Amino acid sequence: MSAFLNFTGTLLKNLVTKPVTKNYPEEPAVYPERTRGHIEIDIDQCISCGLCVRSCPPRCIVVDKGAGTWTINRFDCIACGYCASKCPKKCLKIVPGYQTPARKKEADTYRKSPEVMEEERRKAAEMAAKKAAALKAAQAKKAAAAAAATPAAAAPVAPAAPAAKPAPAEPAPAAPAAEKE
Numbered sequence: 001m002s003a004f005l006n007f008t009g010t011l012l013k014n015l016v017t018k019p020v021t022k023n024y025p026e027e028p029a030v031y032p033e034r035t036r037g038h039i040e041i042d043i044d045q046c047i048s049c050g051l052c053v054r055s056c057p058p059r060c061i062v063v064d065k066g067a068g069t070w071t072i073n074r075f076d077c078i079a080c081g082y083c084a085s086k087c088p089k090k091c092l093k094i095v096p097g098y099q100t101p102a103r104k105k106e107a108d109t110y111r112k113s114p115e116v117m118e119e120e121r122r123k124a125a126e127m128a129a130k131k132a133a134a135l136k137a138a139q140a141k142k143a144a145a146a147a148a149a150t151p152a153a154a155a156p157v158a159p160a161a162p163a164a165k166p167a168p169a170e171p172a173p174a175a176p177a178a179e180k181e
């Protein structure tokens with residue numbers, strides 16, 4: 001009897017309340033705030049350090065510094081969030097919402113803007129010039145220190161005195177003539 005009453009109560013309640021299921025995908029899903037959905041990148045903040053690559057367990061990130069690209073294979077990503085926690089520029093974040101389903105396994109590539117690439121090239125050239133100047137200065141300093149440590153070596157060498165001429169040999173005395181008997 002109590003089971004029947006229970007059932008009737010649930011039935012009446014469900015008649016007057018909304019269904020708990022959603023008409024997805026017509027009705028967009030609402031994800032809880034901390035859902036581990038997918039990784040997003042603010043590519044222009046990326047410095048191509050590669051820390052995300054090294055921290056990714058399934059190795060699904062590729063960074064190409066020269067080309068200014070950051071690529072992720074979303075099919076291999078396990079949404080662990082390690083890359084986002086290691087990124088020194090905080091340009092990676094894990095956000096709610098899942099990747100769009102696809103028939104083919106393709107990677108997503110993000111490319112830096114030309115302005116950012118140009119700025120990076122300029123900074124790299126500046127850095128290389130500074131490094132070369134510092135190296136040159138260090139070499140000059142080292143050479144000066146070496147010269148100061150050995151003054152004799154640096155002074156001009158006096159020419160050696162000419163060797164004394166050998167004295168002419170004295171003529172040998174003539175042998176005495178034999179006495180006649």
Ligand code: SF4
Nearest residue numbers: 056077078080081083
């Ligand atoms: S969330 Fe995890 S698996 Fe996905 S890209 Fe980042 S480190 Fe790799």
Ligand code: SF4
Nearest residue numbers: 046047049050052087
């Ligand atoms: S860790 Fe961050 S800054 Fe470094 S390559 Fe990855 S996304 Fe770029």
